[in-house]
Amino acid sequence: MLEATLNFKLLEMCSKCGACFDICPSCMHIPGYDPREVIKDILNGRHERWLDSGHIWECLECHQCLEMCYQHYGFENAMTSMRMLASKKGIYPAQVKRGWEMFVKTSRLGEPALPARKKLGLPEPKASGVDEFRKLYELLKQSREGGGSPTEAD
């Protein structure tokens, strides 16, 4: 699966470079977060050991590594692919599961804090568009189950 989502040639270059370690906020502030180690293990066929590690969920997806990378590749690709693989195997932190369940139910990742908004003089939040989201989500599920496109399932 990782071969399908990652370019191993670029990852090889990445493993020899390591430059964006010094600009990655997670690398700077989270002890033990080091995509260079994950990339090395991906290349050595030992990526499984990271699947249940909380570190693969600590990438902020801030794109800084993508922006500065001379290959326009970035640590981020490796970490995203690892999270996708872990999710497919049903391995994810409890808060990710809760966030996903809430998103599917409400199309939001969290409930707006209405009293706090009022106190700060902020306007009522806009409607979330949950009805449209649910229709799209159902179509997507049907198309995955039936092998057709969302349009065909309509």
Ligand code: SF4
């Ligand atoms: S996208 Fe992830 S790996 Fe890249 S700099 Fe941001 S936190 Fe670090």
Ligand code: SF4
């Ligand atoms: S993502 Fe790009 S800049 Fe960062 S270590 Fe890999 S090759 Fe170097």
